[in-house]
Amino acid sequence: MSEIRQNVATQDWVIIATERAHRPEDFIPPADRCLTADRPEFVAACPFCPGNERMSCDPVALRTDAAGDWTLRLVANKYPALRPQGSTARHLDRLDRRMDAVGHHEVLIEARAHNTTTALLPVEQVRAVLEVFRERGRQLAAEPDVLQVIFFKNHGVAGGISLEHPHWQLIALPIVPNHIRTRLETAMRWYDEHGQCVYCEMWRSESQQGQRVVEENEHFVAFVPFAAFSPFHIWILPKAHSPLFFTLSDAALQGLAELLRGTLRRLYLGLSDPDYNVILRMAPMAYERVHWFHWYVTIVPKVSRLAGFELGSGMYINTARPEDSARFLREIDLGEP
Amino acid sequence: MSEIRQNVATQDWVIIATERAHRPEDFIPPADRCLTADRPEFVAACPFCPGNERMSCDPVALRTDAAGDWTLRLVANKYPALRPQGSTARHLDRLDRRMDAVGHHEVLIEARAHNTTTALLPVEQVRAVLEVFRERGRQLAAEPDVLQVIFFKNHGVAGGISLEHPHWQLIALPIVPNHIRTRLETAMRWYDEHGQCVYCEMWRSESQQGQRVVEENEHFVAFVPFAAFSPFHIWILPKAHSPLFFTLSDAALQGLAELLRGTLRRLYLGLSDPDYNVILRMAPMAYERVHWFHWYVTIVPKVSRLAGFELGSGMYINTARPEDSARFLREIDLGEP
Numbered sequence: 205m206s207e208i209r210q211n212v213a214t215q216d217w218v219i220i221a222t223e224r225a226h227r228p229e230d231f232i233p234p235a236d237r238c239l240t241a242d243r244p245e246f247v248a249a250c251p252f253c254p255g256n257e258r259m260s261c262d263p264v265a266l267r268t269d270a271a272g273d274w275t276l277r278l279v280a281n282k283y284p285a286l287r288p289q290g291s292t293a294r295h296l297d298r299l300d301r302r303m304d305a306v307g308h309h310e311v312l313i314e315a316r317a318h319n320t321t322t323a324l325l326p327v328e329q330v331r332a333v334l335e336v337f338r339e340r341g342r343q344l345a346a347e348p349d350v351l352q353v354i355f356f357k358n359h360g361v362a363g364g365i366s367l368e369h370p371h372w373q374l375i376a377l378p379i380v381p382n383h384i385r386t387r388l389e390t391a392m393r394w395y396d397e398h399g400q401c402v403y404c405e406m407w408r409s410e411s412q413q414g415q416r417v418v419e420e421n422e423h424f425v426a427f428v429p430f431a432a433f434s435p436f437h438i439w440i441l442p443k444a445h446s447p448l449f450f451t452l453s454d455a456a457l458q459g460l461a462e463l464l465r466g467t468l469r470r471l472y473l474g475l476s477d478p479d480y481n482v483i484l485r486m487a488p489m490a491y492e493r494v495h496w497f498h499w500y501v502t503i504v505p506k507v508s509r510l511a512g513f514e515l516g517s518g519m520y521i522n523t524a525r526p527e528d529s530a531r532f533l534r535e536i537d538l539g540e541p
Numbered sequence: 542m543s544e545i546r547q548n549v550a551t552q553d554w555v556i557i558a559t560e561r562a563h564r565p566e567d568f569i570p571p572a573d574r575c576l577t578a579d580r581p582e583f584v585a586a587c588p589f590c591p592g593n594e595r596m597s598c599d600p601v602a603l604r605t606d607a608a609g610d611w612t613l614r615l616v617a618n619k620y621p622a623l624r625p626q627g628s629t630a631r632h633l634d635r636l637d638r639r640m641d642a643v644g645h646h647e648v649l650i651e652a653r654a655h656n657t658t659t660a661l662l663p664v665e666q667v668r669a670v671l672e673v674f675r676e677r678g679r680q681l682a683a684e685p686d687v688l689q690v691i692f693f694k695n696h697g698v699a700g701g702i703s704l705e706h707p708h709w710q711l712i713a714l715p716i717v718p719n720h721i722r723t724r725l726e727t728a729m730r731w732y733d734e735h736g737q738c739v740y741c742e743m744w745r746s747e748s749q750q751g752q753r754v755v756e757e758n759e760h761f762v763a764f765v766p767f768a769a770f771s772p773f774h775i776w777i778l779p780k781a782h783s784p785l786f787f788t789l790s791d792a793a794l795q796g797l798a799e800l801l802r803g804t805l806r807r808l809y810l811g812l813s814d815p816d817y818n819v820i821l822r823m824a825p826m827a828y829e830r831v832h833w834f835h836w837y838v839t840i841v842p843k844v845s846r847l848a849g850f851e852l853g854s855g856m857y858i859n860t861a862r863p864e865d866s867a868r869f870l871r872e873i874d875l876g877e878p
């Protein structure tokens with residue numbers, strides 16, 4: 205029998221459609237697929253490849269190696285959705301509400317090589333990406349007009365990339381999106397009723413049950429949520445309560461680098477480099493001390509399509525049991541000590 | 542300067558990214574694209590083509606022509622996401638909330654021909670589709686376990702189809718999705734503050750301003766919303782206030798058939814048969830008499846991709862100005878009297 209499940213933290217309902225169920229193996233794409241690693245290491249026309257630095261904006265942050273070459277670069281997006289200049293004044297007509305698109309839209313080029321991706325980088329490099337985001341997050345939190353920051357990575361065409369070279373993005377907004385406000389309200393209500401952060405309860409429960417865990421370490425649990433909205437949908441929850449990512453300790457940051465890379469590596473090896481989105485979700489910048497909200501990482505492999513039902517209902521139909529997705533990923537041999 | 546705009550009815554914020562703006566013409570796909578009309582009229586392996594009726598379930602509703610051949614068929618989905626059998630009892634553990642996926646999942650095969658689509662059908666056939674949905678909606682409203690119904694159509698691979706033959710779907714749910722509940726609350730608050738249904742105000746304002754109108758008739762206005770979340774995103778609002786579609790009068794149903802077909806025809810001709818989703822959104826079935834909520838049709842052409850930012854924020858980046866999208870569609874010559 206198919207089930208409808210609810211994620212208690214987001215209140216989203218999902219249909220787990222066992223009638224049209226697929227085994228995890230059914231999502232593996234054809235073997236002739238061009239993997240990221242099969243591409244050329246350098247592409248002359250790529251604005252993010254070494255030597256083409258003048259094609260992008262000046263770095264906001266930079267890491268270099270012993271030879272003085274950059275190893276990662278955070279730059280303003282050349283075609284930004286938001287710009288630092290402008291006014292946050294809202295123009296409120298009865299039906300038309302608008303404001304300047306004031307904020308930041310930046311790109312983090314995560315490696316020199318064109319043919320790599322987070323799953324294939326050394327842990328130290330993934331750690332450096334997270335360090336730069338932590339540092340930049342702290343700077344943005346100090347800006348009065350930045351209400352919300354979202355870090356994310358698009359991978360592959362179905363993930364929405366316009367440039368192939370491996371990169372992350374950050375967007376800093378002068379508003380709190382409706383979607384995040386709804387989650388804040390849900391989490392606050394849970395805290396009212398139970399006296400606990402719902403996300404703290406969730407990682408403990410998942411860690412204890414184990415059946416949906418993909419990988420776990422001292423600081424984080426990566427698991428397929430009980431009401432995962434698509435096959436291999438993953439949450440990485442920090443064990444220490446905190447609403448904002450950039451308060452992360454050095455030790456926890458190392459733990460996240462390991463777990464994030466490990467989880468993406470399971471997808472790369474198990475599902476032949478699927479397209480995906482990774483999102484680092486957190487509270488609004490002013491909520492550093494709230495007890496009821498928790499930052500986390502979510503990974504959404506693009507192995508199924510959203511259609512009219514999803515758009516119309518905000519619900520999802522997941523054709524893979526979360527427990528099966530988790531087992532499949534957990535059992536992948538990472539081929540590393 | 543790019544803008545952030547808010548839809549007052551949904552409270553969704555959208556970035557209208559003029560910095561990365563595209564002209565409407567930029568969304569026209571390559572000319573060698575295979576249009577729906579270029580396909581074969583009959584496909585032997587297609588379960589929805591005439592002669593293959595035994596490959597689908599028995600009809601829930603049927604229309605036939607003078608010769609006794611069916612012209613449209615409403616059937617239960619052979620691989621349904623929800624089934625009529627089961628219990629609506631909820632199993633509520635602290636963190637795991639689940640219930641049987643009880644409900645209906647049906648398919649409306651809208652034409653005998655494999656190589657047609659709503660845009661190419663005669664108005665009478667589109668009217669027949671809407672009549673069948675109105676009738677089926679009334680039946681479902683009488684079922685105590687049906688809380689919410691969604692009618693929708695997926696068109697093309699990016700629209701999420703698994704079968705090419707032209708069809709619509711309906712899903713009847715035993716819950717009210719969170720997404721719809723949020724919209725109900727927003728609309729109720731608007732009514733509290735203004736004493737008007739926000740959707741009623743919106744169609745009047747759009748009709749009066751005219752700059753975002755695509756097409757209008759006595760009963761409906763088709764327009765690109767002020768905060769359209771993607772290029773050519775369209776709402777068709779009924780002028781008569783009603784929370785539920787299936788209370789529609791015969792005259793209004795005829796008006797909707799004309800406007801829906803006309804709008805889809807503009808997309809077909811202007812954008813070379815783009816993939817899209819159409820959704821008929823309405824209130825929960827019990828809300829037939831509420832003053833603050835309004836049913837409507839939304840059309841989302843799949844000319845851009847959702848990525849990490851959209852998933853992470855619930856916001857959208859629209860690279861086409863709604864006013865430009867509307868003008869482009871309004872000016873298309875429909876080639877009909």
